[in-house]
Amino acid sequence: MKKTLLTLSIAGAMVLSASPLATTPASAVGNGPGYGGNETINTSILHTYDEMVSYLKTQEAKQKDLELEVIGQSVKGRDLYLAKYMKNPDNPTILFLTQQHGNEQLTTEGALEFIKHLGTGKMKGVADNVNILIVPMLNADGAMGDVDFSLDDYIADGGRNLTRFNAVEVDLNRDHVDKIQPETQALHFNVMQKYDIDYMIDLHHQGANSERDGKLVSGSILYPNTPNADPEVVEKSKQLGAVVFDAVDSKGWGHLGKYVGGSAETISRNGIAVEYGISTLLFEMRGMSDHYREDYVLGQKSNGYLIKQTITTLDSTVRAIADGSIETMDTSFWDTLAEQTTRQTE
Template identity: 80%
Template sequence: MRQSRTHLTRRTVSLAAVVALTCGLAAAPPALAVGEGPGYGGNETVNTSILRTYDELVAELKTQDAKQQAMELEVIGQSVKGRDLYLAKYISDPDNPTILFLTQQHGNEQLTTEGAVEFIKHLGTGKTKGVLDGVNVLVVPMLNPDGAMGDVDFPLDDYIADGGRHLTRYNANEIDLNRDHVTKIQPETRALHENVMSAYDIDYMIDLHHQGARSERDGELVSGSILYPTTPNVDPDVLEGSKRLGAVVFDAVDPTGWGHLGKYVGGTAETISRNGIAVEYGISTLLFEMRGMSDHFNEDYVLGQKSNGYLIKQTVTTLDATTRAISDGSISGADTSFWDTLAEQNVRGE
C-alpha cells in the first residue's frame, strides 16, 4: 500500500528555485538538488496538481504572446484527442541561426515544459535585451498533451502520482512519440516534422526529457545527462555542432553546485529524434535527460516533488545559456574535449 501524501495547491512552492533564478537570488540548497535526495521511496509526495494542465499551459502561452512583441504563437497541428499543439516563435531575422527547444514528447516528463514556459517568460524581460537580435528561438512545449493529461485509451491504474491526473509516457494510442521519427505515423510527430522541422531553417535542437531517478556519475546521483547523435549516418559537421551544444550546456550546469551531469547511454536508432532529426535535416541535436519523472508505475523512475524547483531551474539555465552562446557566436569556440572524459552514467545498485 502506498502511504498517503499531502496535497499541495500552489505551484509557487515547486517554482521557488525558478523565482530565485529570475530574480537573481541565491540558488536552491544542495539538499534539493543532486546527491542523496530527495527520491520518492514510497514516502515523498508526488502531486500532479502543482503541474500546469494543458489548458493552463495554453493560457500562459497566449498571455505571453499578447505581452511580448517579439513572440508569435502558432498552432502546428493537433493531438490524437484533438488538442492544439503550439509553437512559440522568436524570429528576428531569418538569416540568423535558429535553435529549437522540444519538450514533453513523453507526457510524464513535464518539468522541462515548466522550465520552457519560465524561459519564454524570461525572454519577455529586460534580462535578455539584445540576445534575440542574433538568434531565432523556437519552442515546442508539450508535444504530447494527451499523455500529459492522462487522456489516453489504455489504463493507468498502477501509476504512482496523486493530484487529480496521471501522466504517461505514451500518446493516446499508447505509442512512444520518440520512436516515431522515421515513419511519422502519429499526428503529433507528423505535426512536428511537417510544420516545424520542414518549415523552418533550424540549426540546433535540444530535445528535453526525463530519465530514472537513480542514475549516477562517479558515485554521485546526476541532475541529468546529455548525449549527441550516435547514429553512424550523421554528418561530421552536424555531430561537431551537437558536441559544441553539449559543451555549452555542460559548462553552464555542471559547475553550479546543484548540477551534476553524466553522459547518457543511448542507441543508434534513427526513430529517436536525437538521431533521426540530425540525419534527415542536418540539424545539430542534443538530448538532455533530466533526473526523475513526474509519474510512472516504476518507483525508481519517479522523483519527489521537492526536486521540482532545481530541475526547472536546470531547464531555464540550459535554454538561456545555449540561446546566448548562439546569439553571440561563442558556441563556435566551445571546447568539446570534455566529451572524451565525461563518464557514462550508470544506475545505482546495478
Template identity: 70%
Template sequence: MKNKWITLSITGALILGTTAIGTPIVNAVGEGPNYNGKETITNSILHSHQELVDFLHKQEAKQEAMELEVIGQSVKGRDLHLVKYIKNPENPTILFLTQQHGNEALTTEGALQFIKQLGTGKMKGILKDVNVLIIPRLNVDGAMGDVNFPLDDYIASGDHHLTRYNANEVDLNRDHVERLQPETKALHDNVLGPYDVDYMIDLHHQATQSEVDGKLVSGSILYPTTDNANETVVKKSKQLGAVVYDAIDSKGWGHIGKYQGGSAETISRNGIAVEYGISTLLFEMRGMADHEWESYVLGQKSNGYLIKQTVITLEETVRAIADRSIESKDTSFWDSLPYQTRRTTE
C-alpha cells in the same frame, strides 16, 4: 477575446546558491500525497493543457517579439503549439522540444519560465542575433492522461495519470521515421520542414537513481550516435553539449553524465540530425512525474532545481548561439565524460 490568466499561488522557494525559485501550486493533474505519503510533482506545479494554452496566449499578448502558432492537433484533438521568436530569418535558429513523453514534465515548466523571461529585460537584446523556437509540450494527451488504453500498467498510484505514451499508446520518440502519429507528423511537417533550424535540444527525464562516480546525476546528455549523421553536424552537436555541460556543471549543484543511448534513427536525436542536418542534443533531467516503478518518481524537493536547470540550459545555449561563442567550444570533455550508471542501492 483574451484568455483569462490563471493565477498561481506561491507557496515556497528553493534556494540554489543565491537564487530563489518560487514554487507555484496548480493542482492541475492530481490531488493529495501519494507513494507512501510522499508528495510528488504530479500534484503540484504542473500546468494542465488549458493552463499552458492560457499562459502562452497571455505571453503572446505581452511580448512584441513572440508569435504563437498552432502546428497541428493531438490524437484527442488538442492543439499543439509552437512559440516563435524570429527577428531575422538569416540568424541561426535553435529549437527546444519538451515532453515527447507525457510523464516527463518539469522541462515544460522550465520552458514556460524561459518564455516569460524572453519578454523581460533579463534577455534584452538577445533575440536580434538568434531565432528561438519552442514546442513546450508535444505529447499533450499523455500529459493529461487522456488516452485510449488502461493506465494501470504505466502508473504506480491511482492518484496519478500521466503516461509516457500518446493517446494511441505509441512512444512519440520512436516515431521519427514513419511519423504515423499526428504529434510527430505535425512536428516534422510544420516545424522541421518549413523552418531552417540549426540546433535542437530534446528535453526529457530519466530515472531518479542514475549516478556518475558515485554521485547522483541531475541529468545526462548525448549527441547523435547514428553512423549516418554528418561529421560536422555531430561536431556542432557536441559543441551544443559543451555549452550545456559548462553552464550546469559550473553551478555546483548540477552533476552531468553521458547518456547511454541507442543509434536508431526513429529517435529524434538521431533521425532529425540525419534527415535535416540539424545539430541535436538530448538532455535527460533527473526523475519523472509518473512511472509504474516508484523509484523513478521525483519527490517535491527536486522541483525547483530541475526547473532552474532547464531555464539555465535554454538561456545559456541561446546566448552562446547569439554571440557565436558556441562555434569555438572545446568538445574534448566528451572523451572523458563518464557514462551514467544505474545506482543499485539507495
C-alpha cells in the same frame, strides 16, 4: 491562475539566493529524495494543458517578439503549439522540444518560465541575433492522462496521471522515421520542414537512480550517435553539449553524466540529425513526474532545481548561439565524461 506551490517552486528556481533551496548541499538535484513510497508525487502543481495554453496566450499578448503557431493536433484533438521568436530569418535558429513523453513535465515548466524570461530586460537584445522555437508540450494527451489504456498502476496523485505514451500507447520518440502519429507529423511537417533550424535540444526525463562518479546525476546529455550522421553535424552537436555542460555542471546543484543511448534513427536525436542536418542534443533530467515504476519518479522537493536546470540550459544555449561563442566551444570534455550507470537500490 497557476497553483501556488508551483509558483513558489519556479520562483525559488529563478532566484536561488532568496530560496530555502539555496542552502541545500552541492549536487542537490542528485541528492534530492526519490519516491521510495514516501515522497509526495503531486501532479496538481503542474500546468494542465489548458493552463499552459492560457499562459502562452498571456505571454503572447505581453511580448511583441513572441508569436504562437498551432502546428497540428494530438490524437484527441488538442492543438499543439509552437512559440516563436523570429526577428531575422537569416539568424541561426534553435528549437527546444519538450514532452515528447507526457510524464516528463518539469522541462515544460522550465520552458514556460523561460518564455516569460525572454520578455524581460535580462534578455534584451539577445533575440536580435538568434531565432528561438519552443514546442512546450508535444504529447498533450499523455500529459493529461487522456489515453485509451489503463493508468491504474501509475503513482502520482493530484487529479491526473501522466504517461510516456500518446493516446494510442505509441512512444512518439520512436516515430521519427515512419511519422505515423499526428503529433510526430505536426513536428516534422510544420516545424522541421518549415523552418531553417540549426540546433535542437530534445528535453526529457530519465529514471531517478542514474549516477556518475558515485554521485546521483541531475541529468545526462548525448549527441547523435548514429553512424549516418554527418561528422560536422555531430561536432556542432558536441559544441551544443559543451555549452550545456559548462553552464549546468559548474553549478552546486548540477551534476551531469553522459547518457547511454541507442543509435536508432527512429529517435529524434538521431533521426532529425540525419534527415535535416540539424545538430541535436538530448538532455535527460533526473526523475519523472509520474510512472508505474517507483525508481523512475522523483519526490517534488527537487522540482525547483530541475526547473532551474531547464531554464539554465535554454538561457545558456540561446546566448552562446547569439554571440557566436558556441562556435569555439571545446568538445574534448566528451572524451572523459563518464557514462552514467544505475545505482542499485535495495
